[in-house]
Structure formats: C-alpha cells, structure tokens
Amino acid sequence: MTAVSSVLFSGIDLPATDRSPAVRFDPAAGALALSGESYPEDAAAFFGPILHGLRAFLQMEGPSVTVDIALIYFNSSSAKALMNIFQMLEEAAANGRSVTVNWHFAPDDETMEEFGEDFASDLDAIDFVMCADEEPSG
Amino acid sequence: MQPVERRNVAAPAAPVPSGGDTANGGRPARSLAGKLFRRTLPVVVLVLLLIQGGIAWITWTDQRNALTHRAQIMAELTARAIATPIWYLDRTVFEPQVQALATDDGFRYARVFDELGKVLFQTGDAAALNATDTIVVSRDIVEPKADLKVGRIELVIGTEELNRTAALLAMTALLAVLVLAAALSITVQIVMRRLVVKPLARMLAAMRQVERKSWVQLDDVGDDELGQAGAAFNRMVDGLRSGDDAKRLLAALQRAQSDLVDKNQALEAANHQVMESIRYARRIQEGILPDATVLAPVMTEMAVLWEPLDLVGGDYCWMERRDGQALVLVADCTGHGVPGAFMTMVVASALRRILDRPIFPQPDVILTELDRIVRHRLRQEAPDPATGADDGRAPWDMSDDGLDAGVCIYDEATGLLYFAGAGLSLTVIGPDGVMSHTGVRRSLGYRTLPPPGSVPVHCHQVLPGERFYLWTDGVSDHVGGRPKRVFGRRRVAATLARLAHLSLEDQIQGLCADLDRYRGAEARRDDMTMVAFQPRLPDDVHSRAGTSPDAVTA
Numbered sequence: 016m017t018a019v020s021s022v023l024f025s026g027i028d029l030p031a032t033d034r035s036p037a038v039r040f041d042p043a044a045g046a047l048a049l050s051g052e053s054y055p056e057d058a059a060a061f062f063g064p065i066l067h068g069l070r071a072f073l074q075m076e077g078p079s080v081t082v083d084i085a086l087i088y089f090n091s092s093s094a095k096a097l098m099n100i101f102q103m104l105e106e107a108a109a110n111g112r113s114v115t116v117n118w119h120f121a122p123d124d125e126t127m128e129e130f131g132e133d134f135a136s137d138l139d140a141i142d143f144v145m146c147a148d149e150e151p152s153g
Numbered sequence: 154m155q156p157v158e159r160r161n162v163a164a165p166a167a168p169v170p171s172g173g174d175t176a177n178g179g180r181p182a183r184s185l186a187g188k189l190f191r192r193t194l195p196v197v198v199l200v201l202l203l204i205q206g207g208i209a210w211i212t213w214t215d216q217r218n219a220l221t222h223r224a225q226i227m228a229e230l231t232a233r234a235i236a237t238p239i240w241y242l243d244r245t246v247f248e249p250q251v252q253a254l255a256t257d258d259g260f261r262y263a264r265v266f267d268e269l270g271k272v273l274f275q276t277g278d279a280a281a282l283n284a285t286d287t288i289v290v291s292r293d294i295v296e297p298k299a300d301l302k303v304g305r306i307e308l309v310i311g312t313e314e315l316n317r318t319a320a321l322l323a324m325t326a327l328l329a330v331l332v333l334a335a336a337l338s339i340t341v342q343i344v345m346r347r348l349v350v351k352p353l354a355r356m357l358a359a360m361r362q363v364e365r366k367s368w369v370q371l372d373d374v375g376d377d378e379l380g381q382a383g384a385a386f387n388r389m390v391d392g393l394r395s396g397d398d399a400k401r402l403l404a405a406l407q408r409a410q411s412d413l414v415d416k417n418q419a420l421e422a423a424n425h426q427v428m429e430s431i432r433y434a435r436r437i438q439e440g441i442l443p444d445a446t447v448l449a450p451v452m453t454e455m456a457v458l459w460e461p462l463d464l465v466g467g468d469y470c471w472m473e474r475r476d477g478q479a480l481v482l483v484a485d486c487t488g489h490g491v492p493g494a495f496m497t498m499v500v501a502s503a504l505r506r507i508l509d510r511p512i513f514p515q516p517d518v519i520l521t522e523l524d525r526i527v528r529h530r531l532r533q534e535a536p537d538p539a540t541g542a543d544d545g546r547a548p549w550d551m552s553d554d555g556l557d558a559g560v561c562i563y564d565e566a567t568g569l570l571y572f573a574g575a576g577l578s579l580t581v582i583g584p585d586g587v588m589s590h591t592g593v594r595r596s597l598g599y600r601t602l603p604p605p606g607s608v609p610v611h612c613h614q615v616l617p618g619e620r621f622y623l624w625t626d627g628v629s630d631h632v633g634g635r636p637k638r639v640f641g642r643r644r645v646a647a648t649l650a651r652l653a654h655l656s657l658e659d660q661i662q663g664l665c666a667d668l669d670r671y672r673g674a675e676a677r678r679d680d681m682t683m684v685a686f687q688p689r690l691p692d693d694v695h696s697r698a699g700t701s702p703d704a705v706t707a
Contacts, residue, residue, distance in 0.1 A: 052632065054678055059553070087638045088630060090679060091487050091596075095553060099601055126629065126641045133594045 027068060035061055036086060040068060045078035047100075050085040050119075058092030066099055073103060079113035080104065085120075085148070087127065094130070101138055108140035115142040122147040185353075186345040190338050198334050205326030213319040217312060220259065221288050224310040227254060228292040232306050235265075236294045240303065244274065251276055254308060261287055262309035265294075268302060281309045286316055352379045356386055368394040428464075431491070435464045438494050441501045443472040451479040451565055451689055454620075456657035458628075458665070458683040466680030467493020467556075468625050469500055477565045478513050481684055483577060484523075484558040485625035487599075489680045492554075499530050500556055516560040516573035517608040524575075524597035524604050527555060533600035555598025559623050563615070568691045570621065572611040579611070580646050582653055583619035587646045620657065620687045622649060627679030628664075633671040640671055657685045 031037035031051035039048045047069065055061040073080075082104065089097065101116070108114040118134070120127035128145070135143040231254060235247035247265055251274060254263050261284075262277035281287050287309050294304040355371060356379075362369045370390055374383030438461075445457050451474060461468060467486035472479070482504065486496030503526035507519055514522065528534055531552045557576025564571070572579045574592020581588050590613065595605035624645070631640040648667050652660045661683060 052637075052678075087636075088632045088678060090630075091485070091557070091626075095487070095599060095601070102601070121636065121638055124638045124641070125643055126639045136594070 027065060036089075038065060040065065042068075042072050042077070045072075045080045046083075047080070048083040048085075050083075051087070053086055053089035053093035053096075055093070058090070058096050062093070062096035062099070066096070066103070069100060070103055073107040073112070077112075080107070080115070082114070082116045084116065084118055087121075087124070097134065101134055101141065105138050105140055108142075113142075114140070115144060117144045117146050119146045119148045122149070185350060186342045189345060190341055193341070194334055194338060197337055198330055201330040201333055202326070205330060206323070209319060209322045209326055212322060213315065216315050216318070217288070220310060220312060220315060221290065224259075224288055224290040224308055225292070227257065227310075228290050228306055228308040231263075231308075232292040232294045233297075235306075236296055236303065238296055238298075240294070248274055251306070257310070259310040259312070259314065260308075261311045264307050266305040266307070268304055270305075273304070277309065281311065284311075286312045288312060348377070349379065352383065356383060359386065359390075363390055363393065366397060368397075431464045434491065434494060435461075438465045438497065441497065442470065445472060447474050448472050448479050448481070448686070450474070451563065453687040453689050454657045455686045456661050456684075458624075458661050458681065460627075460682070461489060461493070461680045462627070462677055463490040465491060465494035467496050468627065468680040468682035469497040470682055470684050471501070471504055472684075473508065473513075476512055479563045479565065479688070480508070480513055481561040481563075481623060481686060482519070482558060483623040483625060483682055483684050484556045485577065485627070485680070485682070486556040487554040489627075493680060496554055496556065499527060500558075503527055503530065513562055515610060516562055516571050517610045519560050520558055520573050520575050520597060520608050521605060523556070523558060527598035528600070528604075531598065531600075533598065551600060553600045555596045555602070557592075557596050557625070559592055561621065561623065563688050565689070566691060568615045568688070570613040570615050570688065572613065573608045575605050575608060577623065577625070578642070579613075580622040580624075580642075580649070581613065581619055582622065582646070582650050583616055585616075587650050589642075589646070615688050615690060617690060618687075620653075620685060622646075622683060622685045624683035625679075625681060627677075627681035628668070628683050630678055631668045631672045631675075632678055633673050633675050637675070640668060657687065661685060 026042050027038050027040035029035070029038040034052070035055045036049045036051035036053045039046070041047075047065075053061075082100070084097070086093075104114045104116065116138075118127075118131035120131060128147070131143075131145050135145070231250050234250050237243075237246060240246050251263050251265055254260055255276060260277060261281035262275070262279055264275035264279075265273045267273050282289065289307065289309050291305055291307040293302045294306060295301065296303050352375070359369050359371055368390055370387045371383045374380040374387070442459060445455055448455055457470065459468060459470065466489040468489075469482075469484040469486065471482040471484075474480070484497070484500050486493050486500060488496060500523065503523055504519075506526060507514060507522045513519075531554060533552060533554075557574075559572065559574035559577030559579060561579060562571045563569075572590045572592075574590070575595045575597050577592050579590040579592075581590070590611040593605060593608050595608070596602060597605060629640055629642045629645045632638065633640065645664065648664050649660055652663045655663060664683075
C-alpha cells in the first residue's frame with residue numbers, strides 16, 4: 016500500500032505538538048481540520064503527506080469538502096503550505112466540487128482575521144467562511 | 154531477577170567437567186558410609202563377642218557345676234550303698250556298685266580306699282585322674298550306725314561332652330556375630346546412602362552449579378538436619394543470586410551511565426561544533442548587514458533591531474545613501490536559522506545587482522526585480538508551477554522559497570518618503586497618531602506563487618516629529634496570553650505610540666520588554682527585525698549642508 020493510498024484509506028490523525036498543528040483528514044467524510052500552531056522546522060516535510068493525500072483525494076470523485084482551519088500562529092512556510100492547500104481546493108471547486116473553508120479566529124485576533132481575509136481575497140470558487148469563534152484553538 | 158530454576162538435582166551422575174577440581178569434584182576418596190562402617194563395626198563385633206562369650210561361659214560353668222553335682226550325687230549314693238560294717242572285707246559288696254558307675258556316659262575312672270587310704274578297688278582309666286577335661290569328686294564312706302568313717306570313694310567324670318558343647322556354642326556365637334556384623338554393615342550402607350549420602354550428593358551437585366552461577370535450588374528438602382541444611386542452602390543461593398543480580402544490575406547501570414556520559418560528551422562536542430560553526434556564520438551574516446551610520450547625516454535618529462531566533466536567521470535589512478536619497482530595506486525570508494540565512498545571502502546579492510546603478514530604482518521596481526532575481530537564482534521558473542518539475546517532483550518538493558520585503562526611499566531634498574511593500578507594511582507614528590502604509594498581500598519569489606504584479610508606491614510627506622517603523626512579522630508574532638494568540642501589528646504600533654516620548658533605541662527596548670512579558674514561558678517563534686528612523690526634514694539638511702534648496706536635484 017503506498018503512502019498516498021494509505022492516507023486515502025485510513026485518513027490522517029496527527030495530534031498537535033509544540034510546533035505543529037493537530038491534523039485530522041477524514042477522506043470518507045471529505046473533512047480536513049487543522050488547529051493549533053504551525054511552525055515546523057521543515058514545513059515541506061510536515062505538510063507534504065497532507066498535500067499528497069489531499070491531491071489524490073481531490074482527483075477522485077467524492078463528497079463535498081469541508082476544511083476547518085483554527086490556527087493561532089503559523090510561520091511563512093506554513094502560510095505557503097496553506098496557500099498550496101487552498102489553490103488545490105480552488106481548482107477542485109472550479110471544477111464543480113463543493114468546497115467550504117471555515118477560517119476560525121478569535122474575535123480580537125486581527126492577525127488571524129487579516130490572514131483569513133488575505134487568503135479569501137484570492138479564492139473565488141471556494142466558499143470561504145470567516146468564523147469569529149470565542150475560542151478558536153479549542 | 155531471573156526466575157529461580159527449581160529442579161531436582163541429580164545425584165553425582167553428571168560429572169563436573171571442571172579441570173582442577175579433583176580435590177572436591179567426583180566421588181569422595183573415602184565414603185562416609187565406609188568410614189562409619191569402619192568406625193562402628195569393631196565396637197559392634199567386640200560387644201557381640203563379649204555378650205556371646207559371656208553367655209557361653211555362663212552356660213559352660215553352669216553345666217560343669219551340674220555335672221559336678223551329679224558326680225557328687227553318684228559318689229554319695231555309691232558310698233552310702235556300700236557303707237556296711239566291715240564292708241571292705243566283702244568285695245562283692247562294693248565291686249558291683251562301683252562297676253555300676255561305669256554305665257554313666259561321662260564315667261572315666263573310680264576307686265575305693267579303705268580307712269587307711271589303701272586302694273581296695275579301682276575301675277576305668279587311671280590316667281583320667283591327671284587329665285584336664287575331668288571332674289574329680291570324692292566321698293567318705295561313713296558307717297551309718299557308728300557314724301564312723303570307714304573309707305573313701307573317688308569318682309572321675311569326663312567333661313569332653315561339655316567342652317564340645319561349649320566349643321559348638323562358641324562357634325555358633327562367632328558365626329552369629331559375623332552374620333550380624335554383615336547385616337549391620339549392609340543396613341548402615343543402605344540407610345546412609347538413602348538418608349545422608351544421596352541428599353549430600355544432590356547438594357554437592359547444586360553447589361557446583363552455583364559455583365558456575367547457575368542459580369539452582371534444591372526441592373523437597375526433608376525435615377531432618379540435612380533438610381535444614383538444604384533449606385539453608387536454598388536461602389544462601391537466593392542471597393547469592395540477588396547479590397549477583399544487584400552486582401550485574403549495578404554493572405549494567407554503570408555501563409549505561411558511562412555510555413550516556415560518552416554520548417553526552419559526543420553530543421556536547423557536536424553541539425559545540427555546530428554552535429561554533431553557527432557563531433562563525435553569524436559573523437559572516439553580520440558582515441552583510443549595513444552600517445547604520447551611513448544614514449546618520451539624513452536621520453535625526455535611527456535604531457535597528459536585528460535579532461535572529463538562532464544566532465543567524467532569515468531577516469535582512471539594508472541602508473544606503475546615494476545622490477540625495479536614503480534607502481531603507483527590510484526583508485523577511487522564508488525560514489529562520491541557517492536556511493533563512495542562506496536566503497538572506499541570495500537576497501543581498503540580488504539587491505546588490507539591483508542597486509548597482511547610478512540612481513536608486515523606484516521602490517516598486519526594487520521589489521519586482523527582487524522577485525525576478527530570486528526566482529531565477531533559485532531556479533523556481535518551473536514549466537508549470539501547478540504541476541511541478543520535469544522530473545516528476547511535486548511543486549512542494551522543490552525550492553519554494555521567497556521573501557516579504559518593504560523598501561523606503563527618502564528624498565532628502567523634498568522630504569518625501571516613498572514606500573513599497575510586499576508582505577510588509579510601514580508604520581508611521583507622529584503627533585497626529587498612528588498610521589500605516591500597507592504593502593501588497595504578496596510575497597516575492599516562491600515557485601508556487603504568481604509574481605506580485607504591480608506594486609503601488611506610497612508617497613508620504615514627512616512631517617515634523619514623525620517616526621517610521623518597518624518590521625518583520627517576527628516582531629508582532631509573539632505568541633502568549635490566555636487563550637494563546639499572537640501579539641499582533643496593532644498592539645506593536647500601540648506600544649510604540651505609548652513609548653513615543655522615548656528615544657527610538659529606548660522605544661524598541663521597551664517594546665521588546667513588553668513582548669517578553671507577553672510571551673511569558675512561550676518560546677519566540679521567529680527572527681525579528683525592526684528598523685526605526687526619523688528623517689531630517691529638508692530645512693535641517695540644507696542648513697547643515699549649507700546649500701540652498703535650489704541646488705538639490707529632484
């Protein structure tokens with residue numbers, strides 16, 4: 016079983032660490048969730064499997080996709096990885112897949128709010144929802 | 154603790170294959186049963202002999218007495234029978250009587266004396282008188298009416314029968330003693346073997362195994378002294394084993410500890426080497442940072458904070474003054490530490506190429522040129538950013554690095570400040586409060602991002618008392634508080650405004666203290682760089698330079 020098909024089979028469930036977010040990817044439900052902080056030493060290595068899995072998932076016919084992002088801090092490499100995720104989703108959405116991104120942030124967290132707006136401004140096909148939660152990090 | 158091996162140790166069947174162990178190993182030179190037998194048998198034999206001898210002696214004496222008594226009765230009866238007056242005159246009186254004595258089995262010899270001691274008659278073997286195996290009795294012949302001794306009869310009875318019986322008895326006794334001794338010997342051997350030798354041999358075999366640190370234990374030890382010894386042996390083995398275990402544990406612990414110390418030392422050495430290397434790298438990186446004093450003639454005040462997270466980092470700034478213009482650039486490259494530092498080198502060399510011309514290009518041109526050169530230099534011009542490289546690598550497996558940057562160019566003659574930013578903004582704090590010129594939400598470089606396109610240039614007329622702040626997101630991205638979140642640009646600006654009465658240097662220090670407090674136990678997340686400056690207004694410039702405004706080229 017290759018890494019990618021194993022991701023599609025069983026999904027991803029990574030607990031949060033000091034430097035990396037909790038990741039839950041449930042291909043059956045079409046749900047991806049990231050929460051916590053993200054500044055891994057090698058963002059490409061951390062996000063690589065997620066990106067590979069998501070790409071393989073989006074290439075197949077499947078359910079609508081819901082992505083929940085509830086980060087309180089991410090570094091620029093992680094921002095790049097998020098950008099890559101959103102671009103992939105945008106492409107899938109442009110091809111007719113129903114994609115919703117819920118961008119969670121604390122009401123007083125202008126930094127995360129601005130990042131969300133920033134991302135949203137580049138995305139047209141995705142349903143990008145700004146969610147000012149009371150407690151985004153859980 | 155290894156499990157106790159509880160098994161029945163076989164009797165000395167298995168010989169111990171140890172070479173120089175003949176004194177203790179193998180069969181004993183003199184067996185315990187043999188020793189016991191040799192010690193006890195003579196005593197037993199002697200006692201038996203004494204008892205049997207005594208019995209034989211008593212029996213012999215008894216029978217001899219009985220024989221003597223019989224002989225006396227026979228002599229008495231005969232004496233009485235012949236005791237008639239002047240008996241000796243009639244031989245027919247006593248001869249048949251005395252002859253009759255000879256019918257007795259033991260009879261050997263008899264004779265009759267008269268009162269004067271003259272032998273009147275004798276019968277049998279006279280030599281028997283002096284033989285040793287005989288009993289001799291004599292009786293006076295007394296005339297009953299006158300109670301007068303009239304003669305004497307002497308009778309000799311042989312004791313051969315008696316002696317033969319006695320000898321037979323003695324022989325039987327001796328045989329019995331021998332049989333008993335043999336039986337005793339066999340019994341002792343068997344009992345000794347079962348009760349003593351075998352358990353001892355088991356214990357011995359166990360001891361030899363224990364000598365070789367095989368922790369065997371004796372099972373079903375009895376309740377006798379040997380059993381107690383066996384139980385004591387088991388306890389001793391337990392003690393030895395736990396002692397040995399503890400020793401081995403200690404040794405293993407010591408080994409592990411020394412391994413750890415070695416590893417720690419190796420680690421320390423490696424860390425020291427890496428740190429030394431990075432400190433060296435920092436000297437080099439500091440070398441590409443500008444000398445802030447180059448702008449001193451143009452600035453009333455200036456302060457620079459360059460604080461990489463790990464000695465070196467991805468933050469970079471540059472200042473240069475040329476032809477009546479002062480340039481301030483702050484860049485935040487992807488990554489921190491060594492990769493970030495590499496990126497600053499790329500950016501520094503790119504910037505050198507861009508600025509290597511008589512006059513500064515416009516700020517937006519500087520940014521777009523940086524974008525172009527960085528992409529080219531890092532070979533990010535992939536055939537198609539979405540699909541990846543020719544060799545099948547996904548976009549995220551290739552260099553996908555870039556930077557955020559902000560550039561200010563201050564015109565000394567006009568007091569105009571031009572700003573362009575990609576991912577960075579310029580904050581202005583003046584008497585009227587805080588304002589900022591926001592850069593485009595784009596980054597420079599990055600394979601997977603489109604070029605920034607056109608970047609607007611903000612033109613700001615510098616007013617008296619206005620100070621300018623250009624910083625990387627490492628300054629505002631301090632994570633702290635509860636619930637945790639980043640400090641944020643707005644709070645950085647507010648803090649700076651609150652500290653506006655201080656010098657730029659103190660203001661930045663105050664801000665850093667605030668950030669440290671906010672962060673608490675949390676670690677810093679990123680490199681941080683802030684360049685703060687307050688330009689001299691044109692009048693000052695002119696008065697100091699002593700030239701008229703007209704002389705300055707626009």
